Amino acid sequence: MDITKTVLSGKTRREHDLLGELDIPVEYYFGVQTMRAVDNFHISRVRLNFFPEFIKALADVKQGAALANRDLGLLDPTIADAIVRACCELREGKFDDHFVVDMVQGGAGTSTNMNANEVIANRANELLGHQKGEYQYCHPNNHVNLSQSTNDAYPTATRIALVRSIEKLVAALRELIGAFHAKGEQFAHVIKMGRTQLQDAVPMTLGQEFEAYAATLTEEIARLESNMQLFYEINMGATAIGTGINADPDYAGLCTKHLCEVTGLPLVEASNMIEATSDTGAFIMNSSAQKRLAVKLSKICNDLRLLSSGPRCGLNEINLPPRQPGSSIMPGKVNPVIPEVVNQVAFRVIGNDLTVTAASEAGQLELNVMEPIIVHCLFESIEMLINAMNTLREKCVVGITANEEVCRRMVYNSIGLVTALNPHLGYETSTQLAKEALESGKGIYDLVLEHKLMSEEELHRILAPENMVKPRKILRK
Numbered sequence: 001m002d003i004t005k006t007v008l009s010g011k012t013r014r015e016h017d018l019l020g021e022l023d024i025p026v027e028y029y030f031g032v033q034t035m036r037a038v039d040n041f042h043i044s045r046v047r048l049n050f051f052p053e054f055i056k057a058l059a060d061v062k063q064g065a066a067l068a069n070r071d072l073g074l075l076d077p078t079i080a081d082a083i084v085r086a087c088c089e090l091r092e093g094k095f096d097d098h099f100v101v102d103m104v105q106g107g108a109g110t111s112t113n114m115n116a117n118e119v120i121a122n123r124a125n126e127l128l129g130h131q132k133g134e135y136q137y138c139h140p141n142n143h144v145n146l147s148q149s150t151n152d153a154y155p156t157a158t159r160i161a162l163v164r165s166i167e168k169l170v171a172a173l174r175e176l177i178g179a180f181h182a183k184g185e186q187f188a189h190v191i192k193m194g195r196t197q198l199q200d201a202v203p204m205t206l207g208q209e210f211e212a213y214a215a216t217l218t219e220e221i222a223r224l225e226s227n228m229q230l231f232y233e234i235n236m237g238a239t240a241i242g243t244g245i246n247a248d249p250d251y252a253g254l255c256t257k258h259l260c261e262v263t264g265l266p267l268v269e270a271s272n273m274i275e276a277t278s279d280t281g282a283f284i285m286n287s288s289a290q291k292r293l294a295v296k297l298s299k300i301c302n303d304l305r306l307l308s309s310g311p312r313c314g315l316n317e318i319n320l321p322p323r324q325p326g327s328s329i330m331p332g333k334v335n336p337v338i339p340e341v342v343n344q345v346a347f348r349v350i351g352n353d354l355t356v357t358a359a360s361e362a363g364q365l366e367l368n369v370m371e372p373i374i375v376h377c378l379f380e381s382i383e384m385l386i387n388a389m390n391t392l393r394e395k396c397v398v399g400i401t402a403n404e405e406v407c408r409r410m411v412y413n414s415i416g417l418v419t420a421l422n423p424h425l426g427y428e429t430s431t432q433l434a435k436e437a438l439e440s441g442k443g444i445y446d447l448v449l450e451h452k453l454m455s456e457e458e459l460h461r462i463l464a465p466e467n468m469v470k471p472r473k474i475l476r477k
Contacts, residue, residue, distance in 0.1 A: 008156045013133040028097040029132065031118035031140065042101040048099035049110060051379045055099050057161035057263075058116040059090035059311035061153050062144055064236070064259035069146045071249050079138050095119050103376040108369040116157075117144040131267035147247040147255070149239040151277055151367055158375050159231035162286065165382045166228045170221055172389045173293070177221075179397040184211035185329065189229055191469070192317055192407035193414050200416030203468040206317065206402050213300050220296065223289045230282035234259070235270045241366040242274030278367055280360040281339035283374050290381045291353040295387065298346035301339035304396070308336055317407050321399030338396040345388040352377035412463075417444040420468050425453055 012023040015032035022032045030227045048054060066083040067077035074084075089095065098119050117140035122132040124144070130137045145153070189206035196407070236259065237252025239245050241303070244252065258270045270276030308434050310316035326335035355377050359370035368374075411417065415434050421444070422430045433451075437444050448454050454462075459468065 003079075011285035013131070015133055024133070026132065029095055029119040029122045030100065030115055031122065031133065033114040033140075034118050037101045037105060037107075037115070041105045041111065043102045043104040046103045046376065046380070048101055048103060048115060049096040050103070051161070051165075051383070051441060052093060052096055052229070053161040053164050054157065054375075054379065055093075055096055055116075056091045057157040057159075057164070058153075059087040059120070060160055060259060060262050061148075061157045061236070062116060062120055062254050064262050065146065065148055065153070066144070067226050067258040067262075068251055071254055074248065075143060075146055078128070083120060083144060085127050086120045086123035089123060090116075090120065094125065097229055103372065103379075105372050105374045106369075107372075108150060108367060109372055110150040112372070113145070113148075113150040113154050114140065117141065120144045123428055127155070130241035142157060147200060147237070147239070150469060151240055152235045152238040155277075155371060156234040156236050156259075158371070158378075159282070160259075160265065160267075162378060162382075163228055163231050163265060165379065166224055166286070169382050170224055170289075172386045173217060173221060173224075176389045176393045176397070177217050177395045180210050180217070181216035183397060183400060184208070184214060187402050190402045190404050190407055191411055193410045195330060200414040202416055202419045203411050205469050206407060208469060209303075211296070213303075216296050217293075220289070220293045221266050223292060224286075227282070227285045227289045230285060231411065232265060232267050233270050233276065233282075234267050235273050237269070238273040238277045242272070242277040244273065263404060263423060274366060278363055278365070279375060280363060280371065283356060284331035284360050284372075287353045287356040287374075287378060289382070290378070290385060291350050293385065294346035294381075295393070297385075298343050301342045301346075301392070302337045304400075305336045316403055317410070319401045319403065320396055323395060338392060342388045342392050345384045350379045352381045362430035412445055413443050415444065417463070420463060421454075423475065424462060430451065 008028060011026045014021055015024050016022075017032045017036070019036070022035050024031060024035060028035075039058040046112050063084050066075060066080045066087070067306075070077055070080035087116070097113055101115045105111045119358055121135060121138045121140040121144045125132060128137055135142075135440055170309050184207045186207070186209055188205055190206040191203055192206050193200050193202075194204040194209075234256060235242065235256045237244055237247050239247050252269050252273070256267055259265075267299050287446070304318070304320065307318045308320045311319075320333045320336050323337050324334075326333040356374050359374045359377075360368065362368070362370050399464045418430045418437075421433070425448075427431070433444055433447050433453075436442070437447055440447075442450075446458065447461055449456060
Protein backbone atom coordinates (compact mmCIF):
# COMPACT_ATOMS: atom_id res chain seq x y z
CA MET A 1 0.00 0.00 0.00
CA ASP A 2 1.30 3.48 -0.92
CA ILE A 3 0.16 5.39 2.13
CA THR A 4 1.31 8.71 0.67
CA LYS A 5 -1.48 8.35 -1.90
CA THR A 6 -4.11 7.14 0.56
CA VAL A 7 -5.88 9.93 2.43
CA LEU A 8 -9.20 8.87 3.87
CA SER A 9 -10.55 11.90 5.73
CA GLY A 10 -9.24 14.80 3.67
CA LYS A 11 -8.26 16.52 6.92
CA THR A 12 -4.78 17.90 7.51
CA ARG A 13 -2.60 19.28 10.27
CA ARG A 14 -0.04 22.01 9.75
CA GLU A 15 3.60 21.37 10.68
CA HIS A 16 6.68 23.53 10.23
CA ASP A 17 10.43 23.14 9.96
CA LEU A 18 13.43 25.24 8.96
CA LEU A 19 12.08 25.75 5.43
CA GLY A 20 8.52 26.70 6.32
CA GLU A 21 5.14 25.03 6.78
CA LEU A 22 3.40 22.03 5.18
CA ASP A 23 -0.06 20.54 5.54
CA ILE A 24 0.16 16.88 6.58
CA PRO A 25 -2.83 14.53 6.18
CA VAL A 26 -4.01 13.58 9.66
CA GLU A 27 -3.70 9.87 8.86
CA TYR A 28 0.08 10.13 8.57
CA TYR A 29 2.22 9.40 11.60
CA PHE A 30 5.25 10.93 9.91
CA GLY A 31 5.64 14.68 9.73
CA VAL A 32 7.02 17.60 7.78
CA GLN A 33 10.63 16.46 7.39
CA THR A 34 9.56 13.07 6.13
CA MET A 35 7.21 14.73 3.65
CA ARG A 36 10.07 16.82 2.29
CA ALA A 37 12.21 13.70 1.88
CA VAL A 38 9.39 11.90 0.06
CA ASP A 39 9.15 14.85 -2.29
CA ASN A 40 12.91 15.10 -2.81
CA PHE A 41 13.96 11.49 -3.26
CA HIS A 42 12.25 9.60 -6.07
CA ILE A 43 15.34 7.48 -6.66
CA SER A 44 15.19 3.71 -6.14
CA ARG A 45 11.45 3.55 -5.38
CA VAL A 46 12.48 1.16 -2.60
CA ARG A 47 11.20 2.56 0.68
CA LEU A 48 12.33 1.93 4.23
CA ASN A 49 9.36 -0.37 4.83
CA PHE A 50 10.72 -2.80 2.25
CA PHE A 51 13.17 -3.87 4.98
CA PRO A 52 11.16 -4.43 8.20
CA GLU A 53 14.27 -5.44 10.16
CA PHE A 54 15.62 -1.94 9.60
CA ILE A 55 12.46 -0.40 11.09
CA LYS A 56 12.68 -2.72 14.10
CA ALA A 57 16.30 -1.74 14.62
CA LEU A 58 15.43 1.96 14.45
CA ALA A 59 12.83 1.30 17.15
CA ASP A 60 15.45 -0.50 19.24
CA VAL A 61 17.82 2.47 19.00
CA LYS A 62 15.14 5.00 19.95
CA GLN A 63 14.01 2.88 22.87
CA GLY A 64 17.55 2.42 24.17
CA ALA A 65 18.15 6.16 23.92
CA ALA A 66 14.89 7.00 25.71
CA LEU A 67 15.70 4.65 28.57
CA ALA A 68 19.21 6.08 28.94
CA ASN A 69 17.92 9.66 28.91
CA ARG A 70 15.26 8.72 31.49
CA ASP A 71 17.87 7.17 33.78
CA LEU A 72 20.00 10.31 33.50
CA GLY A 73 17.05 12.51 34.42
CA LEU A 74 17.05 14.18 31.01
CA LEU A 75 13.69 12.81 29.87
CA ASP A 76 10.45 12.83 31.82
CA PRO A 77 9.60 9.20 32.74
CA THR A 78 6.06 9.61 31.41
CA ILE A 79 7.33 10.73 28.01
CA ALA A 80 10.03 8.05 28.04
CA ASP A 81 7.40 5.41 28.74
CA ALA A 82 5.27 6.61 25.83
CA ILE A 83 8.29 6.50 23.52
CA VAL A 84 9.12 2.97 24.67
CA ARG A 85 5.52 1.83 24.10
CA ALA A 86 5.55 3.38 20.63
CA CYS A 87 8.83 1.60 19.86
CA CYS A 88 7.35 -1.72 20.96
CA GLU A 89 4.47 -1.19 18.54
CA LEU A 90 6.94 -0.38 15.78
CA ARG A 91 8.69 -3.70 16.37
CA GLU A 92 5.35 -5.43 15.95
CA GLY A 93 5.09 -3.92 12.47
CA LYS A 94 2.08 -1.74 13.23
CA PHE A 95 3.53 1.36 11.54
CA ASP A 96 5.64 -0.08 8.73
CA ASP A 97 3.46 1.67 6.15
CA HIS A 98 4.49 5.03 7.59
CA PHE A 99 8.20 4.50 6.83
CA VAL A 100 8.03 5.95 3.35
CA VAL A 101 11.39 7.57 2.65
CA ASP A 102 13.43 6.20 -0.26
CA MET A 103 16.35 4.04 0.87
CA VAL A 104 18.65 6.03 -1.41
CA GLN A 105 18.78 9.61 -0.14
CA GLY A 106 21.05 12.55 0.43
CA GLY A 107 21.82 13.75 3.93
CA ALA A 108 23.69 10.74 5.34
CA GLY A 109 20.45 9.12 6.54
CA THR A 110 18.88 12.14 8.21
CA SER A 111 15.59 11.55 6.38
CA THR A 112 15.48 7.98 7.69
CA ASN A 113 16.24 9.13 11.23
CA MET A 114 13.57 11.83 11.10
CA ASN A 115 11.00 9.43 9.63
CA ALA A 116 11.51 7.27 12.72
CA ASN A 117 11.56 10.27 15.10
CA GLU A 118 8.29 11.66 13.72
CA VAL A 119 6.38 8.37 13.66
CA ILE A 120 7.46 7.57 17.22
CA ALA A 121 6.72 11.08 18.48
CA ASN A 122 3.23 11.14 16.97
CA ARG A 123 2.36 7.69 18.28
CA ALA A 124 3.74 8.63 21.70
CA ASN A 125 1.57 11.75 21.67
CA GLU A 126 -1.50 9.60 21.02
CA LEU A 127 -0.53 7.30 23.88
CA LEU A 128 -0.23 10.38 26.08
CA GLY A 129 -3.75 11.45 25.13
CA HIS A 130 -2.81 14.11 22.60
CA GLN A 131 -3.10 14.55 18.84
CA LYS A 132 -0.52 13.93 16.15
CA GLY A 133 1.53 17.04 15.61
CA GLU A 134 1.15 18.33 19.18
CA TYR A 135 4.90 18.26 19.59
CA GLN A 136 4.90 20.41 22.70
CA TYR A 137 4.23 17.16 24.56
CA CYS A 138 6.55 14.76 22.70
CA HIS A 139 8.81 16.28 20.07
CA PRO A 140 10.66 14.34 17.32
CA ASN A 141 13.92 16.17 17.96
CA ASN A 142 13.73 17.36 21.56
CA HIS A 143 12.52 14.06 23.01
CA VAL A 144 12.79 11.10 20.59
CA ASN A 145 16.16 12.25 19.21
CA LEU A 146 17.49 13.49 22.56
CA SER A 147 21.26 12.93 23.02
CA GLN A 148 21.49 11.61 19.46
CA SER A 149 22.45 12.53 15.95
CA THR A 150 21.63 10.78 12.70
CA ASN A 151 25.34 10.02 12.62
CA ASP A 152 25.17 7.62 15.56
CA ALA A 153 21.52 6.49 15.48
CA TYR A 154 21.44 5.60 11.77
CA PRO A 155 24.60 3.44 11.60
CA THR A 156 23.74 1.76 14.91
CA ALA A 157 20.30 0.77 13.64
CA THR A 158 21.90 -0.43 10.42
CA ARG A 159 24.32 -2.67 12.30
CA ILE A 160 21.60 -4.18 14.47
CA ALA A 161 19.42 -4.86 11.45
CA LEU A 162 22.32 -6.36 9.52
CA VAL A 163 23.11 -8.79 12.34
CA ARG A 164 19.55 -10.09 12.27
CA SER A 165 19.46 -10.18 8.49
CA ILE A 166 22.74 -12.08 8.30
CA GLU A 167 21.34 -14.64 10.75
CA LYS A 168 18.49 -15.23 8.29
CA LEU A 169 20.95 -15.41 5.41
CA VAL A 170 23.01 -18.05 7.20
CA ALA A 171 19.85 -20.04 8.01
CA ALA A 172 18.89 -20.09 4.31
CA LEU A 173 22.45 -21.07 3.41
CA ARG A 174 22.41 -23.98 5.87
CA GLU A 175 19.20 -25.30 4.31
CA LEU A 176 20.70 -25.15 0.83
CA ILE A 177 23.82 -26.94 2.05
CA GLY A 178 21.58 -29.64 3.51
CA ALA A 179 19.88 -30.10 0.14
CA PHE A 180 23.23 -30.56 -1.60
CA HIS A 181 24.33 -33.06 1.08
CA ALA A 182 21.14 -35.05 0.51
CA LYS A 183 21.82 -35.18 -3.23
CA GLY A 184 25.40 -36.18 -2.51
CA GLU A 185 24.16 -39.21 -0.60
CA GLN A 186 21.53 -40.02 -3.21
CA PHE A 187 24.05 -39.93 -6.06
CA ALA A 188 26.96 -41.58 -4.21
CA HIS A 189 26.82 -44.66 -6.48
CA VAL A 190 26.54 -42.84 -9.81
CA ILE A 191 29.88 -43.03 -11.66
CA LYS A 192 30.56 -40.17 -14.08
CA MET A 193 33.39 -38.34 -15.79
CA GLY A 194 35.02 -35.43 -14.03
CA ARG A 195 36.17 -32.55 -16.23
CA THR A 196 38.83 -29.87 -16.17
CA GLN A 197 38.91 -27.02 -18.71
CA LEU A 198 35.67 -28.54 -20.08
CA GLN A 199 37.69 -31.58 -21.18
CA ASP A 200 37.45 -35.15 -19.91
CA ALA A 201 39.61 -35.60 -16.81
CA VAL A 202 39.15 -38.61 -14.53
CA PRO A 203 36.17 -40.53 -13.17
CA MET A 204 34.31 -39.51 -10.06
CA THR A 205 30.82 -39.95 -8.66
CA LEU A 206 27.96 -37.56 -9.09
CA GLY A 207 27.66 -37.71 -5.32
CA GLN A 208 31.20 -36.38 -4.93
CA GLU A 209 30.32 -33.48 -7.20
CA PHE A 210 27.30 -32.51 -5.13
CA GLU A 211 29.15 -32.99 -1.84
CA ALA A 212 31.76 -30.55 -3.14
CA TYR A 213 29.02 -27.98 -3.67
CA ALA A 214 27.92 -28.47 -0.07
CA ALA A 215 31.49 -28.15 1.17
CA THR A 216 32.28 -24.93 -0.70
CA LEU A 217 29.10 -23.29 0.58
CA THR A 218 29.76 -24.48 4.14
CA GLU A 219 32.94 -22.40 4.15
CA GLU A 220 30.84 -19.27 3.73
CA ILE A 221 29.05 -19.70 7.04
CA ALA A 222 32.24 -18.97 8.96
CA ARG A 223 32.98 -15.92 6.77
CA LEU A 224 29.53 -14.43 7.27
CA GLU A 225 29.41 -15.11 11.00
CA SER A 226 32.93 -13.78 11.53
CA ASN A 227 32.16 -10.55 9.71
CA MET A 228 28.90 -10.23 11.61
CA GLN A 229 30.89 -9.79 14.83
CA LEU A 230 32.16 -6.45 13.50
CA PHE A 231 28.65 -5.02 13.72
CA TYR A 232 28.53 -5.42 17.50
CA GLU A 233 30.66 -2.29 17.91
CA ILE A 234 28.37 0.77 17.89
CA ASN A 235 28.84 4.52 18.27
CA MET A 236 25.76 5.58 20.21
CA GLY A 237 26.73 8.70 22.12
CA ALA A 238 29.06 9.91 19.38
CA THR A 239 26.38 12.38 18.23
CA ALA A 240 27.52 14.52 15.29
CA ILE A 241 31.16 13.58 14.65
CA GLY A 242 32.20 11.43 17.60
CA THR A 243 32.95 14.10 20.20
CA GLY A 244 29.69 13.43 22.05
CA ILE A 245 28.51 17.02 21.94
CA ASN A 246 25.03 17.48 23.51
CA ALA A 247 25.22 14.11 25.23
CA ASP A 248 25.83 13.39 28.92
CA PRO A 249 29.26 11.79 29.65
CA ASP A 250 27.49 8.69 30.96
CA TYR A 251 25.03 8.47 28.09
CA ALA A 252 27.06 6.34 25.66
CA GLY A 253 27.70 3.53 28.11
CA LEU A 254 24.17 3.62 29.51
CA CYS A 255 22.56 3.66 26.06
CA THR A 256 24.73 0.73 24.91
CA LYS A 257 23.74 -1.19 28.04
CA HIS A 258 20.03 -0.64 27.38
CA LEU A 259 20.45 -1.56 23.72
CA CYS A 260 22.04 -4.86 24.73
CA GLU A 261 18.98 -5.58 26.85
CA VAL A 262 16.50 -4.49 24.19
CA THR A 263 18.14 -6.40 21.32
CA GLY A 264 19.66 -9.36 23.11
CA LEU A 265 22.90 -8.68 21.23
CA PRO A 266 26.40 -8.32 22.78
CA LEU A 267 26.83 -4.73 21.62
CA VAL A 268 29.90 -2.79 22.74
CA GLU A 269 30.75 0.89 22.84
CA ALA A 270 33.34 1.88 20.23
CA SER A 271 36.75 2.67 21.71
CA ASN A 272 37.22 5.69 19.43
CA MET A 273 33.96 7.41 18.62
CA ILE A 274 35.39 9.73 15.98
CA GLU A 275 36.85 6.79 14.07
CA ALA A 276 33.68 4.75 14.51
CA THR A 277 31.49 7.57 13.16
CA SER A 278 33.37 7.86 9.87
CA ASP A 279 34.55 4.26 9.40
CA THR A 280 32.65 1.88 7.10
CA GLY A 281 35.12 -1.00 7.24
CA ALA A 282 32.58 -3.44 8.69
CA PHE A 283 30.24 -2.75 5.78
CA ILE A 284 33.04 -3.42 3.29
CA MET A 285 33.88 -6.73 4.93
CA ASN A 286 30.28 -7.87 5.01
CA SER A 287 29.71 -6.86 1.42
CA SER A 288 32.80 -8.81 0.41
CA ALA A 289 31.50 -11.91 2.20
CA GLN A 290 28.17 -11.56 0.42
CA LYS A 291 29.99 -11.26 -2.91
CA ARG A 292 32.06 -14.35 -2.18
CA LEU A 293 28.91 -16.34 -1.47
CA ALA A 294 27.29 -14.98 -4.64
CA VAL A 295 30.29 -15.98 -6.77
CA LYS A 296 30.18 -19.53 -5.43
CA LEU A 297 26.43 -19.80 -5.97
CA SER A 298 26.86 -18.58 -9.53
CA LYS A 299 29.61 -21.10 -10.24
CA ILE A 300 27.42 -23.92 -8.94
CA CYS A 301 24.54 -22.75 -11.11
CA ASN A 302 26.84 -22.64 -14.12
CA ASP A 303 27.67 -26.27 -13.41
CA LEU A 304 24.03 -27.28 -13.04
CA ARG A 305 23.21 -25.69 -16.38
CA LEU A 306 26.11 -27.49 -18.06
CA LEU A 307 25.40 -30.87 -16.47
CA SER A 308 21.74 -30.66 -17.50
CA SER A 309 22.43 -29.36 -21.00
CA GLY A 310 20.74 -31.19 -23.87
CA PRO A 311 18.68 -33.23 -23.46
CA ARG A 312 19.94 -34.91 -26.67
CA CYS A 313 22.89 -32.77 -27.70
CA GLY A 314 24.47 -31.77 -24.38
CA LEU A 315 25.97 -33.48 -21.33
CA ASN A 316 22.56 -34.59 -20.04
CA GLU A 317 24.02 -36.13 -16.89
CA ILE A 318 21.32 -34.70 -14.66
CA ASN A 319 17.74 -33.53 -15.03
CA LEU A 320 16.59 -30.28 -13.46
CA PRO A 321 12.92 -30.10 -12.47
CA PRO A 322 10.96 -28.55 -15.37
CA ARG A 323 9.45 -25.29 -14.17
CA GLN A 324 7.99 -23.62 -17.25
CA PRO A 325 7.96 -23.87 -21.06
CA GLY A 326 11.23 -22.50 -22.37
CA SER A 327 10.37 -20.90 -25.64
CA SER A 328 7.65 -19.02 -27.45
CA ILE A 329 8.79 -20.54 -30.76
CA MET A 330 10.52 -23.89 -29.99
CA PRO A 331 8.01 -26.54 -28.85
CA GLY A 332 9.19 -28.85 -26.09
CA LYS A 333 12.09 -26.70 -24.98
CA VAL A 334 12.53 -26.37 -21.20
CA ASN A 335 15.15 -23.96 -19.89
CA PRO A 336 17.15 -24.05 -16.61
CA VAL A 337 15.34 -20.94 -15.37
CA ILE A 338 16.10 -21.40 -11.68
CA PRO A 339 19.90 -21.53 -12.01
CA GLU A 340 19.64 -18.68 -14.51
CA VAL A 341 17.85 -16.40 -12.05
CA VAL A 342 20.37 -17.24 -9.31
CA ASN A 343 23.18 -16.30 -11.72
CA GLN A 344 21.52 -12.93 -12.23
CA VAL A 345 21.15 -12.37 -8.48
CA ALA A 346 24.87 -13.07 -8.15
CA PHE A 347 25.66 -10.44 -10.77
CA ARG A 348 23.60 -7.89 -8.83
CA VAL A 349 25.33 -8.74 -5.55
CA ILE A 350 28.74 -8.41 -7.21
CA GLY A 351 27.70 -5.01 -8.55
CA ASN A 352 26.40 -3.96 -5.13
CA ASP A 353 29.76 -4.86 -3.63
CA LEU A 354 31.49 -2.51 -6.06
CA THR A 355 29.02 0.23 -5.08
CA VAL A 356 29.73 -0.35 -1.38
CA THR A 357 33.46 -0.15 -2.06
CA ALA A 358 33.16 3.08 -4.03
CA ALA A 359 30.80 4.67 -1.50
CA SER A 360 33.06 3.73 1.40
CA GLU A 361 36.06 5.25 -0.35
CA ALA A 362 34.08 8.45 -0.99
CA GLY A 363 33.75 9.23 2.71
CA GLN A 364 35.37 12.51 3.69
CA LEU A 365 36.69 13.79 6.98
CA GLU A 366 34.50 12.94 10.02
CA LEU A 367 31.50 11.32 8.29
CA ASN A 368 30.71 9.13 5.31
CA VAL A 369 27.62 10.74 3.83
CA MET A 370 27.28 7.90 1.31
CA GLU A 371 26.02 5.44 3.93
CA PRO A 372 22.44 5.34 2.53
CA ILE A 373 23.58 3.68 -0.71
CA ILE A 374 25.81 1.33 1.29
CA VAL A 375 22.88 0.37 3.51
CA HIS A 376 20.57 -0.07 0.53
CA CYS A 377 23.07 -2.32 -1.26
CA LEU A 378 23.74 -4.50 1.79
CA PHE A 379 20.09 -5.05 2.62
CA GLU A 380 19.17 -5.63 -1.03
CA SER A 381 21.96 -8.17 -1.49
CA ILE A 382 20.97 -10.09 1.63
CA GLU A 383 17.30 -10.10 0.63
CA MET A 384 18.09 -11.29 -2.88
CA LEU A 385 20.55 -13.94 -1.72
CA ILE A 386 18.05 -15.36 0.78
CA ASN A 387 15.32 -15.50 -1.86
CA ALA A 388 17.70 -16.93 -4.47
CA MET A 389 18.98 -19.70 -2.20
CA ASN A 390 15.48 -20.66 -1.08
CA THR A 391 14.33 -20.73 -4.70
CA LEU A 392 17.36 -22.77 -5.80
CA ARG A 393 16.78 -25.29 -3.03
CA GLU A 394 12.99 -25.60 -3.28
CA LYS A 395 12.52 -25.39 -7.04
CA CYS A 396 15.71 -26.99 -8.31
CA VAL A 397 18.15 -28.90 -6.10
CA VAL A 398 15.68 -31.11 -4.23
CA GLY A 399 14.15 -32.28 -7.52
CA ILE A 400 17.35 -33.04 -9.46
CA THR A 401 17.59 -36.59 -10.85
CA ALA A 402 20.53 -38.41 -12.39
CA ASN A 403 20.79 -40.03 -15.82
CA GLU A 404 22.90 -42.91 -14.55
CA GLU A 405 23.34 -44.75 -17.84
CA VAL A 406 24.42 -41.57 -19.64
CA CYS A 407 27.00 -40.92 -16.91
CA ARG A 408 28.37 -44.47 -17.03
CA ARG A 409 28.52 -44.59 -20.82
CA MET A 410 30.51 -41.36 -20.89
CA VAL A 411 33.04 -42.82 -18.46
CA TYR A 412 33.67 -45.94 -20.54
CA ASN A 413 33.77 -44.01 -23.82
CA SER A 414 36.04 -41.27 -22.49
CA ILE A 415 39.70 -40.91 -23.38
CA GLY A 416 40.14 -39.73 -19.83
CA LEU A 417 39.71 -43.30 -18.67
CA VAL A 418 43.34 -43.91 -19.63
CA THR A 419 44.43 -41.86 -16.62
CA ALA A 420 43.20 -44.64 -14.33
CA LEU A 421 45.40 -47.08 -16.29
CA ASN A 422 48.49 -44.87 -16.28
CA PRO A 423 49.95 -46.31 -13.03
CA HIS A 424 49.61 -49.84 -14.47
CA LEU A 425 50.63 -49.36 -18.11
CA GLY A 426 53.00 -46.40 -17.85
CA TYR A 427 52.76 -42.94 -19.33
CA GLU A 428 54.12 -43.78 -22.81
CA THR A 429 51.81 -46.73 -23.39
CA SER A 430 48.86 -44.78 -21.98
CA THR A 431 49.64 -41.85 -24.29
CA GLN A 432 49.70 -44.15 -27.34
CA LEU A 433 46.36 -45.63 -26.26
CA ALA A 434 44.83 -42.19 -25.96
CA LYS A 435 46.16 -41.16 -29.38
CA GLU A 436 44.87 -44.34 -31.04
CA ALA A 437 41.48 -43.96 -29.38
CA LEU A 438 41.17 -40.40 -30.69
CA GLU A 439 42.18 -41.40 -34.23
CA SER A 440 40.16 -44.61 -34.45
CA GLY A 441 37.10 -43.67 -32.44
CA LYS A 442 37.50 -46.80 -30.35
CA GLY A 443 37.21 -46.84 -26.58
CA ILE A 444 40.17 -47.19 -24.21
CA TYR A 445 38.57 -50.27 -22.67
CA ASP A 446 38.35 -52.06 -26.02
CA LEU A 447 41.88 -51.07 -27.10
CA VAL A 448 43.46 -52.43 -23.91
CA LEU A 449 41.87 -55.80 -24.52
CA GLU A 450 42.65 -55.67 -28.25
CA HIS A 451 46.37 -55.12 -27.59
CA LYS A 452 46.32 -57.68 -24.77
CA LEU A 453 47.80 -55.19 -22.35
CA MET A 454 45.65 -56.54 -19.50
CA SER A 455 43.33 -59.37 -18.85
CA GLU A 456 39.63 -58.62 -18.82
CA GLU A 457 39.52 -59.54 -15.14
CA GLU A 458 42.37 -57.17 -14.26
CA LEU A 459 40.81 -54.39 -16.34
CA HIS A 460 37.47 -54.82 -14.60
CA ARG A 461 39.14 -54.62 -11.22
CA ILE A 462 41.07 -51.43 -12.02
CA LEU A 463 38.09 -49.76 -13.65
CA ALA A 464 35.59 -50.71 -10.96
CA PRO A 465 33.85 -47.49 -9.89
CA GLU A 466 34.95 -47.79 -6.28
CA ASN A 467 38.59 -48.03 -7.41
CA MET A 468 38.49 -44.95 -9.63
CA VAL A 469 37.06 -42.32 -7.32
CA LYS A 470 39.44 -42.36 -4.37
CA PRO A 471 43.14 -42.97 -3.58
CA ARG A 472 44.19 -46.61 -3.44
CA LYS A 473 47.30 -48.72 -3.08
CA ILE A 474 48.96 -49.53 -6.39
CA LEU A 475 50.93 -52.75 -6.63
CA ARG A 476 53.92 -52.39 -8.95
CA LYS A 477 55.00 -55.36 -11.11
